[in-house]
Amino acid sequence: MSDSAEFLSERLPPYARSMGMRIEGLLDGSPLLAMDFSDRAMGRPGFLHGGAIAGMLEIAAIMALHAELGEEDAKVRIKPVNISVEYLRGGVTVETFARGEVIRAGRRIANVRAEAWQADRDKPLASCWMNFLIKPKG
């Protein structure tokens, strides 16, 4: 795992850890988030809960933004403003991946898109866009 992926792993919040999310490295320049299937992520029998998928998309988006901000990241606090999730396919009982992509990170607002998939990256389970407010710390 690269240094930046290791650094990002330390930024995973308690929620992400308790759901079993982990950083698997970088994929096309953005952190790759992975999560094994478990009962704690299951909604209707045999399928991932929509909230667990959205939660994973959010963490992937946040991690992508941390990575994009680089050295600036230590000086700011990022707050999610909103999210819109489109559900494309049901998630089954296998490992799930998610990756965020920062579309624009300005001084105050960042726009990030994220996708989640399972065995085939070309068949996403869900995608989202998110806006974040960036505020100086303190």
Added chain:
Amino acid sequence: METTPESTGGRPAIPPGLSFDPSQFGKFMMRHGHTGFIGMQYRTHGDNWIELALPWREDLVGDPETGVLASGPIISLLDNATSMSVWALRGGFRPQVTLDLRVDYVRAATPGKTIIAWAECYQLKKSMAFVRGIAHDGDIADPVAHAAGIFIQVDADGWSRDPGAAK
């Protein structure tokens, strides 16, 4: 099945034998899967609305510096509340999946406080249900988040499956 648009008030017919008791469903929900893990609770419901709760828990926190709950569990709560509001209005359970869900986080949730989600189905069509909801931490006039979404009605076939059968 002898149901007409008149006899159902213009709403899609409920499949015979499928009833929905939100409080019973709530008890089931608390014990199983993702909803059980994050500790979702049923509170109350009406004709087209439902109220669920999510107590604050340290392992659901999104920002360890402040103790503010992650937004993931709040989306899960709003997803379930909006979904159950459709069954409340329909008066029966029918398989459905989330098409889209938008959430606006109007302020950070207060650390340590239980989140309450109130959600309603404001439009029920043959294949789609339009929903909205509010999450707050004690005062609905001072919300934490607003949600709007759409559920698609699907066939019972393939809606759920044996969790052991995936691989």
